[in-house]
Amino acid sequence: MTPLKNIRNFSIVAHIDHGKSTLADRLIQMTGSLEEREMKEQVLDAMDIERERGITIKANTVRLEYNAADGEHYVLNLIDTPGHVDFAYEVSRSLRACEGSLLVVDASQGVEAQTLANVYQALDADHEIVVVLNKVDLPAAEPDRIREQVEEVIGLDASDAVLISAKTGLGVDQVLEAIVKRLPPPKEGDAQKPLKAMLVDSWYDAYLGVIVLVRVIDGVLRKGQQIRMMGTDARYPVDRVGVITPKMVITDELGPGEIGFITASIKEVADTRVGDTITEDKRPTPEMLPGFKPAQPVVFCGLFPVDAADFEALRAAMGRLRLNDASFSFEMETSAALGFGFRCGFLGLLHLEIIQERLEREFDLDLIATAPSVVYRLAMTDGTVKELHNPADMPDVVKIAAIEEPWIRATIMTPDDYLGAILKLCQERRGVQADLSYVGKRAMATYDLPLNEVVFDFYDRLKSISKGYASFDYQLTDYKEGDLVKMSILVNDEPVDALSMLVHRQAAEKRGRAMCEKLKELIPKHMFKIPIQAAIGGKVIARETISALRKDVTAKCYGGDVTRKRKLLEKQKEGKKRMRQFGKVEIPQAAFIEALKMGDG
Ligand SMILES: Nc1nc2c(ncn2[C@@H]2O[C@H](COP(=O)(O)OP(=O)(O)OP(=O)(O)O)[C@@H](O)[C@H]2O)c(=O)[nH]1
Numbered sequence: 156m157t158p159l160k161n162i163r164n165f166s167i168v169a170h171i172d173h174g175k176s177t178l179a180d181r182l183i184q185m186t187g188s189l190e191e192r193e194m195k196e197q198v199l200d201a202m203d204i205e206r207e208r209g210i211t212i213k214a215n216t217v218r219l220e221y222n223a224a225d226g227e228h229y230v231l232n233l234i235d236t237p238g239h240v241d242f243a244y245e246v247s248r249s250l251r252a253c254e255g256s257l258l259v260v261d262a263s264q265g266v267e268a269q270t271l272a273n274v275y276q277a278l279d280a281d282h283e284i285v286v287v288l289n290k291v292d293l294p295a296a297e298p299d300r301i302r303e304q305v306e307e308v309i310g311l312d313a314s315d316a317v318l319i320s321a322k323t324g325l326g327v328d329q330v331l332e333a334i335v336k337r338l339p340p341p342k343e344g345d346a347q348k349p350l351k352a353m354l355v356d357s358w359y360d361a362y363l364g365v366i367v368l369v370r371v372i373d374g375v376l377r378k379g380q381q382i383r384m385m386g387t388d389a390r391y392p393v394d395r396v397g398v399i400t401p402k403m404v405i406t407d408e409l410g411p412g413e414i415g416f417i418t419a420s421i422k423e424v425a426d427t428r429v430g431d432t433i434t435e436d437k438r439p440t441p442e443m444l445p446g447f448k449p450a451q452p453v454v455f456c457g458l459f460p461v462d463a464a465d466f467e468a469l470r471a472a473m474g475r476l477r478l479n480d481a482s483f484s485f486e487m488e489t490s491a492a493l494g495f496g497f498r499c500g501f502l503g504l505l506h507l508e509i510i511q512e513r514l515e516r517e518f519d520l521d522l523i524a525t526a527p528s529v530v531y532r533l534a535m536t537d538g539t540v541k542e543l544h545n546p547a548d549m550p551d552v553v554k555i556a557a558i559e560e561p562w563i564r565a566t567i568m569t570p571d572d573y574l575g576a577i578l579k580l581c582q583e584r585r586g587v588q589a590d591l592s593y594v595g596k597r598a599m600a601t602y603d604l605p606l607n608e609v610v611f612d613f614y615d616r617l618k619s620i621s622k623g624y625a626s627f628d629y630q631l632t633d634y635k636e637g638d639l640v641k642m643s644i645l646v647n648d649e650p651v652d653a654l655s656m657l658v659h660r661q662a663a664e665k666r667g668r669a670m671c672e673k674l675k676e677l678i679p680k681h682m683f684k685i686p687i688q689a690a691i692g693g694k695v696i697a698r699e700t701i702s703a704l705r706k707d708v709t710a711k712c713y714g715g716d717v718t719r720k721r722k723l724l725e726k727q728k729e730g731k732k733r734m735r736q737f738g739k740v741e742i743p744q745a746a747f748i749e750a751l752k753m754g755d756g
Pocket of ligand 1 (some may be wrong): 169170171172173174175177178289290291320323
């Protein structure tokens with residue numbers, strides 16, 4: 156067991172692309188030679204490429220062995236935090252497993268929206284912070300200016316910031332010294348007390364099952380112990396205890412202050428909750444760690460296979476993804492327009508995009524996603540409160556007293572040139588400005604926005620308006636009552652459930668009109684006239700008509716050329732596969748996809 160004073164547990168916080176992974180790799184590389192000499196324990200069976208990849212994706216958490224300039228030997232545990240805003244809750248949990256952070260800022264870019272969001276979380280977790288200015292090898296690097304910026308904007312003392320190039324390795328040795336000298340060891344920890352450990356992370360491994368990353372606070376974790384997860388009240392015998400170096404190495408035990416992994420025949424990641432307290436079943440700790448709550452999905456959408464025959468494959472693929480991501484949820488849904496599919500819940504928009512992309516790329520599925528919807532709270536006239544995940548399930552309006560929607564606080568940083576257009580975008584999306592200031596040459600706008608307005612391509616629009624230079628971060632704040640209505644789309648007088656959505660009353664007409672216009676372009680002509688309408692309740696607010704097709708496609712073949720006629724019919728049939736029969740109307744898949752990408756610009 157390593158004495159507390161020789162342990163440092165830390166994480167790296169940074170804006171995306173500022174060099175977090177490159178620095179982590181350097182730290183592993185620079186301390187690696189030592190690890191091979193000193194680690195006598197048994198390394199788990201040879202890993203195949205997939206497993207190695209799985210580990211680097213999920214657990215950039217690693218134990219480094221370091222001989223410092225003061226002659227002492229230290230164990231440094233680097234805990235990875237998910238880099239994305241959607242995973243803010245998980246970030247805050249993993250930060251609580253350590254005492255300090257390296258704040259990495261790109262010396263050519265400066266402070267960005269996620270730099271701020273992440274460093275505030277680290278400060279919330281009472282972290283000591285070492286400022287690291289990276290990429291000083293770049294000609295555009297301005298470490299002095301960025302140092303001042305960090306002091307001004309974040310209020311951290313950056314006079315002793317470490318200047319490095321994670322790419323060339325320059326200055327990285329100073330980072331190791333700073334970790335040992337400037338970050339504190341774990342505060343508490345008593346090996347004699349009952350076991351108290353925090354569940355930091357978990358992931359599924361095809362060979363070992365669920366692997367749980369833990370931070371021991373008190374007591375000792377050993378193989379063979381019967382442990383209890385206090386949040387879920389589940390009990391498991393511990394099969395293996397070990398550390399990640401980044402190979403998985405079996406050890407005898409984990410003592411106070413240490414970070415490592417256990418396996419315990421846990422079947423699903425869903426059985427483990429990040430932030431839960433792990434204790435010994437026969438001698439439990441009286442104190443559970445504070446603030447345990449499972450991450451709640453905030454954005455929902457329907458995912459449907461383009462080819463109905465892929466339904467089972469989609470179910471299996473989602474099951475596989477869920478093994479490793481308990482925050483992603485799905486249940487079966489049927490839509491008159493899209494057939495069988497799933498209603499899925501996500502932590503945020505990017506989480507949705509990641510999952511959709513993985514399903515399409517890794518599992519080779521073609522999917523249609525319905526309009527993303529946030530979770531609305533419906534105050535019913537009978538006094539009950541209902542959650543609404545799918546606009547198609549909206550109860551009769553006369554039974555609803557009020558609709559509440561979630562709001563976010565967004566921080567946007569942008570070069571001055573794009574500020575005007577960005578403010579206009581926020582304004583159009585019902586944003587309320589909370590603050591506007593400058594960080595060097597960059598403007599920082601803080602807005603309160605309804606999440607409902609952000610799920611419709613806000614991020615894409617922000618990126619395109621600012622040519623990719625704006626950065627964005629948000630957190631959920633609270634629910635507020637909104638003047639919201641359900642807008643239905645009717646094609647040939649039949650409502651198309653997959654296209655219905657909740658919108659703000661004032662935006663309804665504009666959205667409805669845009670949607671009808673788009674569908675008019677996208678739905679091919681039929682033998683009859685097709686009205687397309689947007690309606691609120693029984694009231695039509697927008698309307699377009701697709702005129703009737705006059706000629707039969709085969710008419711021009713004059714009955715003579717049989718092969719040509721057959722070819723045409725075959726072509727038509729092929730086209731049909733990508734259509735959905737809707738009443739008497741066939742709607743092509745592309746129409747759904749395009750209509751749902753409802754830009755208003
Ligand atoms: N010139 C230079 N490039 C660097 C340096 N450190 C990182 N980079 C480059 O910057 C890019 C982003 O680095 P990453 O380490 O992937 O950044 P990250 O913060 O981990 O980004 P995500 O993993 O996407 O969150 C890569 O192309 C790196 O090669 C550096 O010191 N100098």
